[in-house]
Amino acid sequence: MRLLIINPNISQSVTDLIETEARRTAATDTQIQMATAPSGVAYIETRFEALLGAHAAAVIAGERQGSYDAVLVAAFGDPGLLALKEVLDVPVVGMTEAALMTAAQLGQRISIIAISRRITSWYRECVAQNGMLDRLASIRHLDRPLRDAGSVQEDHAARLLELSHLAVNEDGADVLILAGAPLAGLARGLAGRLPVPVVDGVSCGVAQAQLLHRLQAGRATQGSFARPPAKPNQGLPAGLQALL
Amino acid sequence: MRLLIINPNISQSVTDLIETEARRTAATDTQIQMATAPSGVAYIETRFEALLGAHAAAVIAGERQGSYDAVLVAAFGDPGLLALKEVLDVPVVGMTEAALMTAAQLGQRISIIAISRRITSWYRECVAQNGMLDRLASIRHLDRPLRDAGSVQEDHAARLLELSHLAVNEDGADVLILAGAPLAGLARGLAGRLPVPVVDGVSCGVAQAQLLHRLQAGRATQGSFARPPAKPNQGLPAGLQALL
Amino acid sequence: MRLLIINPNISQSVTDLIETEARRTAATDTQIQMATAPSGVAYIETRFEALLGAHAAAVIAGERQGSYDAVLVAAFGDPGLLALKEVLDVPVVGMTEAALMTAAQLGQRISIIAISRRITSWYRECVAQNGMLDRLASIRHLDRPLRDAGSVQEDHAARLLELSHLAVNEDGADVLILAGAPLAGLARGLAGRLPVPVVDGVSCGVAQAQLLHRLQAGRATQGSFARPPAKPNQGLPAGLQALL
Amino acid sequence: MRLLIINPNISQSVTDLIETEARRTAATDTQIQMATAPSGVAYIETRFEALLGAHAAAVIAGERQGSYDAVLVAAFGDPGLLALKEVLDVPVVGMTEAALMTAAQLGQRISIIAISRRITSWYRECVAQNGMLDRLASIRHLDRPLRDAGSVQEDHAARLLELSHLAVNEDGADVLILAGAPLAGLARGLAGRLPVPVVDGVSCGVAQAQLLHRLQAGRATQGSFARPPAKPNQGLPAGLQALL
Amino acid sequence: MRLLIINPNISQSVTDLIETEARRTAATDTQIQMATAPSGVAYIETRFEALLGAHAAAVIAGERQGSYDAVLVAAFGDPGLLALKEVLDVPVVGMTEAALMTAAQLGQRISIIAISRRITSWYRECVAQNGMLDRLASIRHLDRPLRDAGSVQEDHAARLLELSHLAVNEDGADVLILAGAPLAGLARGLAGRLPVPVVDGVSCGVAQAQLLHRLQAGRATQGSFARPPAKPNQGLPAGLQALL
Amino acid sequence: MRLLIINPNISQSVTDLIETEARRTAATDTQIQMATAPSGVAYIETRFEALLGAHAAAVIAGERQGSYDAVLVAAFGDPGLLALKEVLDVPVVGMTEAALMTAAQLGQRISIIAISRRITSWYRECVAQNGMLDRLASIRHLDRPLRDAGSVQEDHAARLLELSHLAVNEDGADVLILAGAPLAGLARGLAGRLPVPVVDGVSCGVAQAQLLHRLQAGRATQGSFARPPAKPNQGLPAGLQALL
Incomplete structure (x- = not known):
């Protein structure tokens, strides 16, 4: 499986820590793809910083759509997690x-x-x-x-x-x-x-993402995690546009 | 007082409905300033659409900083509300x-x-x-x-x-x-x-914003609604940059 | 608007404190009318003392019915608050x-x-x-x-x-x-x-009473805050009799 | 033991129903003493009616103090129950x-x-x-x-x-x-x-009152069910005065 | 009434303590029958030890079926309590x-x-x-x-x-x-x-068991405390077999 | 890894269903070992039946100790689950x-x-x-x-x-x-x-057991899932004795 791990803050040093632990945990048949938020703050401690991280995570998930079988949002606090579950067709896991x-x-x-x-x-x-x-x-x-x-x-x-x-x-x-x-x-x-x-x-997130991918439990087409209803939108970056 | 009312969706017709009701409710000494999200969806029903609305609301609040004494985030569901309370020095009210x-x-x-x-x-x-x-x-x-x-x-x-x-x-x-x-x-x-x-x-939001402005209860300098700790950031639009 | 503020304890010194703060908070078009419980205790700390205060507050609210547009029960702990909401046609607010x-x-x-x-x-x-x-x-x-x-x-x-x-x-x-x-x-x-x-x-109570008066949200004619069903009663002081 | 059963509404017919069931349940060594509220409503359905019943129950409990070893407040909803527990030295039981x-x-x-x-x-x-x-x-x-x-x-x-x-x-x-x-x-x-x-x-109330009397678990002298702290009071009927 | 008190641990000294207090509490017309678990641990502190105690208590209750009008499971934590309520036709009380x-x-x-x-x-x-x-x-x-x-x-x-x-x-x-x-x-x-x-x-357990016996509130024939539905079983000791 | 799957009821047909699904889910390097309760009921629907199943599951886990790296208690309702977690040194997973x-x-x-x-x-x-x-x-x-x-x-x-x-x-x-x-x-x-x-x-239980085995999160030596404190015991079957 192909696992996209998104670090929603801008610190490459944190991304590296995550990657190291993720590779220790992952099964050998898991291809890990790391992404660091291009915009935001050095590390996320507050609701406002999480808002920035959620937006950046969504842009990344949208831009790379098709290149992964599961996503791990790799900040404790899970910025944007429930929102991404609505728009992605693959399992989305949060660290918390x-x-x-x-x-x-x-x-x-x-x-x-x-x-x-x-x-x-x-x-x-x-x-x-x-x-x-x-x-x-x-x-x-x-x-x-x-x-x-x-x-x-x-x-x-x-x-x-x-x-x-x-x-x-x-x-x-x-x-x-x-x-x-x-x-x-x-x-x-x-x-x-x-x-x-x-x-x-990180290790829980990687392992649970693998588990959910293996179970193939199905995609919501109804209920609150189905895709948002089709409606007009405007002004969105391509990554977000791709998710609607 | 100067009240900024942000419609986090892109529909001017909804902004107009909000404005009409807000003006009916507001005291005569309240100056109402309306804003419609430049990006996002026609109306917000889901967590992902709320993520878009929260981001747009934050950009607007940042761009207009200094021009208002209180903010009403005018979508039920309160996208971005708690995040904005952290970074603004004035009362921020949500419809819900x-x-x-x-x-x-x-x-x-x-x-x-x-x-x-x-x-x-x-x-x-x-x-x-x-x-x-x-x-x-x-x-x-x-x-x-x-x-x-x-x-x-x-x-x-x-x-x-x-x-x-x-x-x-x-x-x-x-x-x-x-x-x-x-x-x-x-x-x-x-x-x-x-x-x-x-x-x-809308009427509750306008009235509670006026009430909070009148009480002058003070700004958090500690606790979870103090400003986020200073730290490096990058890649943010000017509106968001202004809030950090 | 005419606001009746009821101090459910017997201390005039506390009534004076309440009045001073209430007048600081109130809008200029609010006429404040103070009342001190004629019976009860010096200040309310317990459930039994609150029972005394609730009864005194109800008698006052009944005796003065027609002379006010909203009531503030001005003891933290809100003695009698929900009971008064059932029988009065105007907003009733509690300090807590x-x-x-x-x-x-x-x-x-x-x-x-x-x-x-x-x-x-x-x-x-x-x-x-x-x-x-x-x-x-x-x-x-x-x-x-x-x-x-x-x-x-x-x-x-x-x-x-x-x-x-x-x-x-x-x-x-x-x-x-x-x-x-x-x-x-x-x-x-x-x-x-x-x-x-x-x-x-006190300031929250006064301000919320003004807000509720302004909103004119309507009176319950059904549900648990409609007037109690008509039924025989006896032995009540005139103030309470007036509320049934 | 001597058990005072207070009907907080004014209906003698209800008192009679209560008494009949109470006597069926009570042990032979329990002396039952019935009391009907002298003031109030025919039966209690609302918070305001419960306020009236609570006051009447307290007056009765105070007037008869010394003549009972336990009290049953015999209206479902338990008007005044927690308040009476503070001021009486004997177990007080509510129907609910x-x-x-x-x-x-x-x-x-x-x-x-x-x-x-x-x-x-x-x-x-x-x-x-x-x-x-x-x-x-x-x-x-x-x-x-x-x-x-x-x-x-x-x-x-x-x-x-x-x-x-x-x-x-x-x-x-x-x-x-x-x-x-x-x-x-x-x-x-x-x-x-x-x-x-x-x-x-009624049968639960009578039986639990007997049980609590038998256990002799002790009286609160501290905590929230100790007697209210001594303080000035005024204007209370003798029954309530007796409880302070 | 005949009250079976089961000590789910193996300590006779604890059974003796329980018995002494039970006899102090019990009414004169209550015949107390004590039982100590033949298997298990000296006293129960954990979930696993409670599992042992629950099984032993059930065996005892089954073996002595017909000889009691109520049961007290006399270990705080109530091992097996809800299970026994399903299968016994008499009140079952737990210490907790x-x-x-x-x-x-x-x-x-x-x-x-x-x-x-x-x-x-x-x-x-x-x-x-x-x-x-x-x-x-x-x-x-x-x-x-x-x-x-x-x-x-x-x-x-x-x-x-x-x-x-x-x-x-x-x-x-x-x-x-x-x-x-x-x-x-x-x-x-x-x-x-x-x-x-x-x-x-212990005293609460004895007293509540007497109370429930006196109230004769009836046996569940439906709902979650009716007897388990008839179905094949095997390999159970006689005491448990008797309860199915 | 060696996974012991315990069916706490006595139905071999249910054990077979569980095994089929477990083998579909398990990774190739997982050795599955099935066990059916020798005593109990055909299927578990009630608290009393769960008590029987919990005891049987514990006996099995004790008898086979050393032969597995994780245990799945394979009845929804998780009979005995928390108890087994206290006494086993390997992950114990429940279906619920x-x-x-x-x-x-x-x-x-x-x-x-x-x-x-x-x-x-x-x-x-x-x-x-x-x-x-x-x-x-x-x-x-x-x-x-x-x-x-x-x-x-x-x-x-x-x-x-x-x-x-x-x-x-x-x-x-x-x-x-x-x-x-x-x-x-x-x-x-x-x-x-x-x-x-x-x-x-079943599939969740197998997959989570594998995940927990892989994470090697450590064994509790303190807290409520440490082994029960050493103390006298008697009369237990060898399987249970082995767990103390």
């Missing part, structure tokens, strides 16, 4: 959604470890949109400024480990999600050093 | 949000009357995002194709009245919201013919 | 309800600052009755005895400010409500010194 | 609360059969206040005018049976509550003719 | 269920005091299954290893008292449940030393 | 859980199609335990007696298709789950004939 649905099979109560305080409100709303708020034990977060989205793991390793233990011991987490593309691959590094199972969004 | 918060003061259980079946899933998610699902009695909808978003009220008057009665008698609604910009002004027309109070999104 | 619906347009998660520990359970139940528990970040409260309901603001200013900061920083509040008539006007005093928007119940 | 907590031990999902359409909104809010909305399968109701609250059972027997079957077959009820004092005793009459267990509020 | 429904009549928000950290997740899921999560203020727990399930009360008395105070003062509990058969009788010992009402599962 | 988490990535609102009316209550409780009730659009079910659990698909094909359409058109489902092992493989047969994506529990 995939991580939540995977973690939910590894434990009852889930904690998310995030890279900044600011990002936590947006994450919480994304969990709510997934209907999983009752299973959320907590969102814990780093609290110092990020030097570089690409080096978060090295810069903050000890604190990330500490937050994970607090989530288990104080918040009652049965399973952890290391959230955000800048943490891609960290779950692999911490495995065995944590008292509960741990997953990250 | 304003209508829900107004209706909630007129009754305990609220029904929404919508213009199409397809639009109801998006509305339901918007109600959920407002945390008001427990107060939603039902969403009822027209079920025949729309000839023109600008003439829905005349084309479907009898059915709209019937749906309103069903919402009260079958679903237990205490108050009704006539949803969607194409229904702007209809609440006024139906008043006295319905067994419960009825509001529409 | 109005503050919640206003705050909900200024942020996603709301914290309430209260004047005593004891009062918080009753407030929480009032938020629940409004269906807004999911948006409640916290209720923070003063923890020392109140010298006088009329001087709470001066006596406890520093602690109130501190509680507000804790609500934002610890509890994730996007917006604050300064609750309880004894805090009327404080929001105005603290504006600019807090990191998020802040509202109080 | 007792019926819900009893029914919850007989099945997972509960349906309520009510005497009028109008009454259902108030009941629903009472179930919500008990935190049991998730276990409510439905509220079904009679839909023709009541000739006399005292003869509902005979006048509507067939329809009540039919509603019970609909609740089981259509709504998924595991257990039924026959709600409202006018239906007191009917559960006994229908037992064996229904496909699921059935309870009524 | 009975304690929750009793406590709910003594206060709005309930805290549970538990004997170990590990047990709290299972308890929380049991509260959720009862639909009472919204009324749960907290679950507090002992945090040192248990020497003997039969001597928990003496070994940990001071800490249990301290946890109770924390539940009231920190978590907002209106009423406490001392959970787990090893704490049977402790509520009686602590009464008067706690600031809010306190109940335990 | 796997189907819900997969379907949740294909649409927002999910409907379940079931084989009998009686089974729906148990399914609903299983969805609730997964915290997914907010995403459940409906549970639709066959309403005629089943001739044979092994031939449900052929006997009821037209009605199953009809129920699927009703779920989409009446209940607002975005995605369907064909529930119950007797429907294993039907999703494959109906693909393309339904207006929304459709999954079944």
